[in-house]
Amino acid sequence: TTEIHPGIKRGAFSQLTDADVSAFEAIVGGDHVIKDADEVLSYNIDWLRICRGQGQLVLRPKTTEEVSAIVRHCNKRRLAVVPQGGNTGLVGGSVPLFDEIVISTSRMNSLLSIDPVSGVLVAEAGCVLEQLDREAASQGLMMPLDLGAKGSCQIGGNLATNAGGLRLLRYGSLRGTTLGLEAVLPTGQVLDCLTTLRKDNTGYDIKQLLIGSEGTLGIITKAAILCPARPKSVQLAFLGLDSFQAVLDTYRLARRSLGEILSAFEFIDSESMRAVKKNLGLSCPLGEHSFYVLAETSGSNETHDREKLDGFIESVMSMDGCATDGTVAQDAGQFAHLWSLRERIVESLLVDGYEYKYDVSLPLADIYRLVEHMRTRLDGRVIRTAGYGHLGDGNLHLNFTTPKFDAKVLELIEPHVFDWVRDRRGSVSAEHGLGLKKSQYIRHSKADFAVRVMAEVKRLLDPNGIMNPYKVLPDE
Ligand code: FAD
Numbered sequence: 001t002t003e004i005h006p007g008i009k010r011g012a013f014s015q016l017t018d019a020d021v022s023a024f025e026a027i028v029g030g031d032h033v034i035k036d037a038d039e040v041l042s043y044n045i046d047w048l049r050i051c052r053g054q055g056q057l058v059l060r061p062k063t064t065e066e067v068s069a070i071v072r073h074c075n076k077r078r079l080a081v082v083p084q085g086g087n088t089g090l091v092g093g094s095v096p097l098f099d100e101i102v103i104s105t106s107r108m109n110s111l112l113s114i115d116p117v118s119g120v121l122v123a124e125a126g127c128v129l130e131q132l133d134r135e136a137a138s139q140g141l142m143m144p145l146d147l148g149a150k151g152s153c154q155i156g157g158n159l160a161t162n163a164g165g166l167r168l169l170r171y172g173s174l175r176g177t178t179l180g181l182e183a184v185l186p187t188g189q190v191l192d193c194l195t196t197l198r199k200d201n202t203g204y205d206i207k208q209l210l211i212g213s214e215g216t217l218g219i220i221t222k223a224a225i226l227c228p229a230r231p232k233s234v235q236l237a238f239l240g241l242d243s244f245q246a247v248l249d250t251y252r253l254a255r256r257s258l259g260e261i262l263s264a265f266e267f268i269d270s271e272s273m274r275a276v277k278k279n280l281g282l283s284c285p286l287g288e289h290s291f292y293v294l295a296e297t298s299g300s301n302e303t304h305d306r307e308k309l310d311g312f313i314e315s316v317m318s319m320d321g322c323a324t325d326g327t328v329a330q331d332a333g334q335f336a337h338l339w340s341l342r343e344r345i346v347e348s349l350l351v352d353g354y355e356y357k358y359d360v361s362l363p364l365a366d367i368y369r370l371v372e373h374m375r376t377r378l379d380g381r382v383i384r385t386a387g388y389g390h391l392g393d394g395n396l397h398l399n400f401t402t403p404k405f406d407a408k409v410l411e412l413i414e415p416h417v418f419d420w421v422r423d424r425r426g427s428v429s430a431e432h433g434l435g436l437k438k439s440q441y442i443r444h445s446k447a448d449f450a451v452r453v454m455a456e457v458k459r460l461l462d463p464n465g466i467m468n469p470y471k472v473l474p475d476e
């Protein structure tokens, strides 16, 4: 790791030996123990290309039993591990910092069952989200979450980060849609909470500890997810607006006039739009505006939904100071293109060079104030300050780019941006998690006593601290 918390020291873990490697080969088979430095490299580098660990070994188990045997061995030998799914995490949680062993779930990719009546899907942790959604579609269902990384992120990684995504506003968080899960705890024991029941008030809901734990409390191996019916009609409006107040007014109107069929409400600022246009060559069907909004509806009756959407657009256009321009996707190609303008912003920013990424929750009225405040603070030092996100969830993605890492820029951003968010009782991690990058700021959004309880839970489940060390909890 380069600039992220250079002060962190390697924990008192054992060093990997040839005998350990032989033990792993006996568990997963030689072909699934990766030692070749070139092959191991991609597992050491995160998606943003900011964090780079020094792991020397990657294990690719196929079954829960294999994961359990690996973890049991690591716990006995005090070898640190890092669980890895699709490696699309944005906070440095999925890669080693030092020489942690990577346990990849990629081969655990079987869909176990889908019940078309109840809508419950049971899958292994390594199933890729987009593939699960395709399987769900074949039964008239959909996965309750969708995100730009769907082509490579895995359901285990989604659960471990409690990923939000583009339609949380409608379908809720994975904390609600996950009915059960199975995990291997840091001692190697298998925690079987893989129920498929809607209701199960038998004491503490232990699976919730694993959801959002970012690989620090165990390795999720299977999950049961409640899938909603796939909507028969999906409509998408794309609007151009000239002030953030207009974005808020439009959201209010969307909630009122689209009601239960509103399935996404995302905003993009002009700087983010410039990045997708310039860096990825995508075209925007509207002219220059300070803001753009994607408002999506999902329902069961196309005529009814279209009528509602047209009515909404008409009201927005006629309301003084609201949207000034707009279009509606006419076919699947336009629908995908409009969504790509939003989903590919993160990728477009990376083209600038180095991306400083923040993911915060704030009261709606403060969301764009933070972007403007930081833009002024960093004036002349960055290529761009870009703000976009899941407006309906009060979730801003705030990003700065420079051609390469600039320590002075980072110093101007942190801890200032976190303090600003704390002072408004926001969250320093809305949906991406704390990982390595934000663990030192956990107290900005969580009470000291709550952090102490978290540390106690960690000690209870992971007495030797082998499971994804240096992540989530602050280094103390
Ligand atoms: P990884 O990156 O491999 O791991 C993420 C964390 O989970 C790590 O701490 C890892 O140790 C842990 N982990 C992984 N698998 C397991 C397991 N089986 N058991 C226990 N721990 C595990 N996030 C959002 O919330 N909303 C978005 O809209 C969104 N969009 C994204 C778009 C793009 C283009 C990208 C690159 C990322 C986006 N993300 C988003 C980040 C998000 O965290 C991930 O995409 C996804 O949830 C991580 O899944 P993964 O399989 O890649 O996990």
Ligand code: MLT
Pocket: 090, 148, 165, 342, 343, 345, 346, 357, 359, 389, 390, 397
């Ligand atoms: C998104 O909403 O696009 C993702 O969370 C990734 C990002 O921060 O851009």
Ligand code: ZN
Pocket: 165, 389, 390, 397, 431
């Ligand atoms: Zn997001």
